[in-house]
Amino acid sequence: MNRMIHWLGLFSLLLPFAVLARNVDLATVPERRAVQLTIYNSEDLTLVRERRVVTFKKGVNPLQFSWANTLIDPTSVELRFREPKTGLEMLDATFPHDKPQTLYWNVQSDADREAMIEISYFTSGISWAADYLAIADADEQTLQLESFVRVKNNSGEDYENAQVRLVVGTINLVEKIAELAKVPVGKVKDELKREEYRELRQQAARKMMLPAAPAPMVAMDMAGGAMQEMEAPKEIIKEGLSEYFIYTIEGTETVPNGWAKRLRSFEAAGVPMTIQYRYRPREYGDQLVRLYLLKNDTVSKLGTTPLPDGMMRVFRTNNSDSLNYLTTQSLKYVPIGDKIELNLGADPAVIFELIKRKVSRDNLWFQIKGGNLYRKLGEDNMRLELDSQVAGWDEHTVYRQKIRNYSIKPIHVQIRREIPGDVVFRSWLNPTLHDFQTVQFETEIPASDKAELDYELIVRQGYNQKQNRVELQSGEAGR
Amino acid sequence: MNRTRLLYPLSVLLVLGVTPLDVLARIKLTTLPVRERVEIHLDHAQIALVEEERIVPLVKGINQVDFSWANTRIDPDTLVFRILPPPADQSLDAKVLSVSYPPNENALVWSVAANISGAARVRISYVLGGLSKDFHYRATADRDEKTLDLAQYLRVNNNANEAYDRAKFETGIGGLWFDKSLGLSETKEVQLNSFAAVPVRKTYTSDPQQFGYLDRAQDKLNVPMHYVIKNAGGSLGKAPLPAGKSRIFQEDGKGGSAFLGEDRGKFTPPDDELTLYLGLARDIAVRRTVDRNERQRIAGNLYRYDVTLKYEIENFKDSPVTLDITESVRQIRDQIRGDSGRDPEWQLGDGSLRNPDPDKSNADTLLFHVDLPARTAEGQAKKQIQTLRLTLNNEW
Numbered sequence: 001m002n003r004m005i006h007w008l009g010l011f012s013l014l015l016p017f018a019v020l021a022r023n024v025d026l027a028t029v030p031e032r033r034a035v036q037l038t039i040y041n042s043e044d045l046t047l048v049r050e051r052r053v054v055t056f057k058k059g060v061n062p063l064q065f066s067w068a069n070t071l072i073d074p075t076s077v078e079l080r081f082r083e084p085k086t087g088l089e090m091l092d093a094t095f096p097h098d099k100p101q102t103l104y105w106n107v108q109s110d111a112d113r114e115a116m117i118e119i120s121y122f123t124s125g126i127s128w129a130a131d132y133l134a135i136a137d138a139d140e141q142t143l144q145l146e147s148f149v150r151v152k153n154n155s156g157e158d159y160e161n162a163q164v165r166l167v168v169g170t171i172n173l174v175e176k177i178a179e180l181a182k183v184p185v186g187k188v189k190d191e192l193k194r195e196e197y198r199e200l201r202q203q204a205a206r207k208m209m210l211p212a213a214p215a216p217m218v219a220m221d222m223a224g225g226a227m228q229e230m231e232a233p234k235e236i237i238k239e240g241l242s243e244y245f246i247y248t249i250e251g252t253e254t255v256p257n258g259w260a261k262r263l264r265s266f267e268a269a270g271v272p273m274t275i276q277y278r279y280r281p282r283e284y285g286d287q288l289v290r291l292y293l294l295k296n297d298t299v300s301k302l303g304t305t306p307l308p309d310g311m312m313r314v315f316r317t318n319n320s321d322s323l324n325y326l327t328t329q330s331l332k333y334v335p336i337g338d339k340i341e342l343n344l345g346a347d348p349a350v351i352f353e354l355i356k357r358k359v360s361r362d363n364l365w366f367q368i369k370g371g372n373l374y375r376k377l378g379e380d381n382m383r384l385e386l387d388s389q390v391a392g393w394d395e396h397t398v399y400r401q402k403i404r405n406y407s408i409k410p411i412h413v414q415i416r417r418e419i420p421g422d423v424v425f426r427s428w429l430n431p432t433l434h435d436f437q438t439v440q441f442e443t444e445i446p447a448s449d450k451a452e453l454d455y456e457l458i459v460r461q462g463y464n465q466k467q468n469r470v471e472l473q474s475g476e477a478g479r
Numbered sequence: 480m481n482r483t484r485l486l487y488p489l490s491v492l493l494v495l496g497v498t499p500l501d502v503l504a505r506i507k508l509t510t511l512p513v514r515e516r517v518e519i520h521l522d523h524a525q526i527a528l529v530e531e532e533r534i535v536p537l538v539k540g541i542n543q544v545d546f547s548w549a550n551t552r553i554d555p556d557t558l559v560f561r562i563l564p565p566p567a568d569q570s571l572d573a574k575v576l577s578v579s580y581p582p583n584e585n586a587l588v589w590s591v592a593a594n595i596s597g598a599a600r601v602r603i604s605y606v607l608g609g610l611s612k613d614f615h616y617r618a619t620a621d622r623d624e625k626t627l628d629l630a631q632y633l634r635v636n637n638n639a640n641e642a643y644d645r646a647k648f649e650t651g652i653g654g655l656w657f658d659k660s661l662g663l664s665e666t667k668e669v670q671l672n673s674f675a676a677v678p679v680r681k682t683y684t685s686d687p688q689q690f691g692y693l694d695r696a697q698d699k700l701n702v703p704m705h706y707v708i709k710n711a712g713g714s715l716g717k718a719p720l721p722a723g724k725s726r727i728f729q730e731d732g733k734g735g736s737a738f739l740g741e742d743r744g745k746f747t748p749p750d751d752e753l754t755l756y757l758g759l760a761r762d763i764a765v766r767r768t769v770d771r772n773e774r775q776r777i778a779g780n781l782y783r784y785d786v787t788l789k790y791e792i793e794n795f796k797d798s799p800v801t802l803d804i805t806e807s808v809r810q811i812r813d814q815i816r817g818d819s820g821r822d823p824e825w826q827l828g829d830g831s832l833r834n835p836d837p838d839k840s841n842a843d844t845l846l847f848h849v850d851l852p853a854r855t856a857e858g859q860a861k862k863q864i865q866t867l868r869l870t871l872n873n874e875w
Contacts, residue, residue, distance in 0.1 A: 152580075231541055231576060231592035232576075232592070233592075234577070257582075258583070259580060260579070261577055263576075263577045264575075264577075322520070322530050322602070322604075323602075324520055324523070324528065324649075328557070348746070356822075356841055356842040356843065357841055357842055359822040360824045360872075361824055361872075361873040364778075366778065377778055377781070386776070386779065387779070388780070389779055389780050389875075390779065397822070404750070406719075
C-alpha cells in the first residue's frame with residue numbers, strides 16, 4: 001500500500017542522462033526491500049534509509065529518484081552500494097531544471113549484476129513525542145507509571161514495515177528540512193554554502209547513527225507472521241549514545257500518511273512515591289500545592305532510561321477500582337537518577353493562611369539637617385529639631401502561618417518565603433536558607449490537626465540597611 | 480484479525496478479515512458491546528471524568544477495538560483503556576499492543592492481543608468537556624432566627640451531547656455518590672445533604688472599609704445583616720462547603736416561609752464561617768465620627784497620633800441585638816494623616832472598646848462586639864456612645 005509517491009526508476013533504455021529529455025520513457029521500479037526511520041523529537045527531522053535491489057548492466061546506468069508531494073530535503077539524498085560494495089561507482093547526480101523533486105544518478109557498473117543499494121535522505125513531517133500515564137494507588141503509597149511514544153506521520157509518504165528508531169536529545173540544524181524540501185536544488189544560489197550546510201547537518205545526525213550497530217535490515221515478511229502463543233506488546237530497546245538516547249522499536253511498524261501510532265515504551269508498577277505539600281510562590285503561585293515525588297532510579301523500579309519531554313497525565317484509583325483525574329502536566333526531560341515532581345494543585349482539605357499579627361518599629365535613626373550626621377533616637381538625650389528626618393529604622397512584623405489539615409493522613413509541608421532586604425528571621429521553626437533571601441521551613445501535621453507557625457521579620461530599612469540577605473535567628477516571635 | 484468498534488455514543492464493531500488500518504470504511508461485520516456501567520467523576524474542581532465499563536469479545540490473536548465519537552468533546556489524550564483482570568476461573572489474558580489514530584477522525588483504534596477467545600471486561604476513561612456542575616443551597620431560618628435548616632444541592636449540567644441511561648455520579652463531597660440517568664442537554668439536580676437545626680448567628684455589622692456609609696454627610700454607616708453559620712458541629716464540619724448560591728427563607732409561623740434574599744456563599748472549609756448577606760438593617764443607626772485627632776512630635780519629623788473614634792448607636796428594634804464594629808487601622812491612619820506606605824504601629828487606648836475579638840482581629844483589623852438593648856416599651860431607642868481610642872506610634 002505504498003502510495004508510491006517517491007520511486008526509483010531504472011531506465012531500461014540504458015542510455016546516459018543526456019537522452020532522458022525524450023518524451024517517451026520506459027522505466028522499471030525496483031521495490032523497497034527495507035526501510036529504517038530515525039526520528040528526532042527536538043527537530044522536525046527524520047533520517048530515512050531504504051534498501052532496494054537493482055539490476056545493473058555493464059557500463060553506465062541511469063537511475064531516477066523522485067519524491068513528488070513529500071517533504072524530503074533534496075540536498076540530503078545519498079546513494080550507496082551495499083552488496084556488492086565494489087564494481088559500482090556513482091558517476092554524478094543531476095537535478096533537472098524541468099522536473100521538480102527528481103534527481104538522476106549515473107552509475108558505472110563493471111559487470112552485469114544485481115546489487116543492493118541504499119538510499120538515505122532527510123524528510124520532515126514525521127514526528128514523535130513521549131507521553132506518560134501515572135495511576136496512583138488508592139492509599140497513595142505507590143503508583144503505576146506507563147510511558148508511551150507516539151509516532152505521527154504527516155510526511156506525505158506511507159512507510160510500511162519500517163524499522164523505527166527514536167532519538168531523545170537535541171541536535172543542531174542550520175536550516176529547517178521542511179523549508180529545504182520546498183526549494184529545488186537548482187535554485188540554490190550559493191551551492192558551496194548549501195554544501196556546507198548539508199555537511200553540518202549530516203554530521204550532526206549521522207554521528208549518532210554510526211556507533212549503534214545497524215539492526216539487521218531484513219525485509220520483514222508480515223503476511224506469514226505465524227501467530228505465537230500470544231502477541232506481546234513490542235519492546236522498545238533503549239540505548240545511550242553520546243549525549244543522546246536511541247529508542248528502537250522492536251520489529252517493524254507501519255504508519256500510513258496522516259496516521260499516528262502510540263506504543264508503550266515502558267511500564268513500571270509499584271513505584272514508591274511520597275507526598276509533599278509546598279508553598280513556593282515563584283514556582284507554584286500563591287497557593288499551597290500538593291505534589292507526588294518520585295525518582296527515576298532503579299530503587300524506584302525506574303531508571304532504565306531518561307524520560308523525554310512529554311505530557312504526564314495523573315490519575316488515582318479509588319477503592320472501587322475506578323479512576324479519579326488529578327492533573328495533566330508537561331514533564332521536562334528527566335535524566336536517570338533525577339527526581340520527578342508531579343504538581344496536583346491546591347488541596348481543598350488543607351487550609352493555608354498567613355496572618356499578620358503585629359507591626360512595630362524601633363532603632364530609629366535620624367539624619368541631622370540633611371547632612372552626613374546621623375543620630376539614633378534616645379541617644380545622648382539629644383534634642384532633635386524639626387529639620388531632622390527619620391533615615392533608618394527596623395520594622396518588626398509578627399506573622400502566624402496557620403495550616404489546617406482536614407485530610408485523613410498526616411501531611412508534610414514545606415514553605416519557602418522570599419524576603420528581600422536586610423532581614424532577620426526570628427522563630428523556633430528551625431528554618432534553613434534556600435538562598436540568601438529565601439527562608440525555608442518544614443513541618444508535619446497529623447491528620448485532622450493544625451499547625452500555627454509563628455515568626456517575626458525584622459527588616460532593617462533605609463539608613464539601617466547594611467546588607468541584602470536574611471539572617472536566621474532562634475527566638476520568640478514578637479518577644 | 481478481529482476488529483471491534485466502540486462507536487460513541489454506543490456502538491462496537493467486530494470486523495472480520497485482515498484489513499489494514501487505512502481502509503476502515505469498508506464492509507464490516509460488527510458487534511456492539513454495550514455499556515455495562517458508567518461512572519461520572521465530578522470530584523475534580525473543573526473536570527468531569529467519565530468511566531465506562533464494557534464487555535468486549537476478543538478472539539485469540541490480535542483484535543482491533545475502535546473507539547470513535549462525534550459531536551462530543553472527549554479529550555482523546557486523556558483516554559485510558561484498562562482491561563480488568565478476569566475472574567479466577569478464566570484464563571483470558573489480554574494486553575493492549577498499540578493505539579492508532581486515524582487522520583481527520585474523532586477515533587482511535589486499540590490493538591489488543593488475547594491468548595484465547597473470550598470476553599474481556601474493559602474500563603474506558605476519558606475527560607469529557609461540557610459536563611459541568613455547580614452547588615447551591617437553601618437555608619430556612621426558624622421564626623426567632625436562632626437555627627436554620629440548610630439543604631445542599633448539586634446540579635449537573637449536561638452540555639456534552641451525550642446521554643447516560645444510568646450512571647453513578649461521584650460528587651466529590653464527603654464521599655457521596657448517587658445513581659441517576661442524565662439525558663441530552665438535561666440538568667439534574669440532587670440534594671446532597673440536609674443539615675437540620677444548624678445554629679445561626681444573625682450579625683449586624685458596621686465596617687466603613689468594607690460596607691461604607693449610608694449617608695456620608697451625616698457620618699451614618701451602613702449596617703448590613705448576615706446569617707453566619709459555622710461549618711462545624713453536628714453533621715457539619717466533615718467536609719468543606721463548596722461555593723454556591725444560597726436562597727434564604729424564614730418560617731413565617733403560619734406554616735409557610737418568606738423569602739429573605741439570596742447571596743453567593745464562598746468556599747467554606749470546616750471550622751470556618753459561611754456568611755450570607757441579608758441586606759441592610761434600617762432599624763439600627765450608627766454614626767461614626769473622629770472625635771479626637773492630636774499629634775505629638777517625638778523628634779525631628781517623627782510623630783505620635785492620638786485618635787479617638789466615636790460611635791453613636793441606636794437600636795430601634797424591639798429586640799436586643801449585637802453589633803459588630805469592624806475597623807481597619809490602616810484606613811484610620813490614612814484618613815487622619817495620609818498614607819505613608821508603611822503598616823501602622825498602634826496601641827489600643829482607654830476608650831470604651833478595649834477587647835477586640837482575638838479570633839477575628841489582627842495587625843490591621845479590629846472587631847468589637849457591642850450589645851444593644853431593645854428599644855424601651857415607650858418606643859424610645861436608647862442612644863449608646865462607644866469610643867475607640869488608638870495611639871499610632873512612629874509615624875512620619
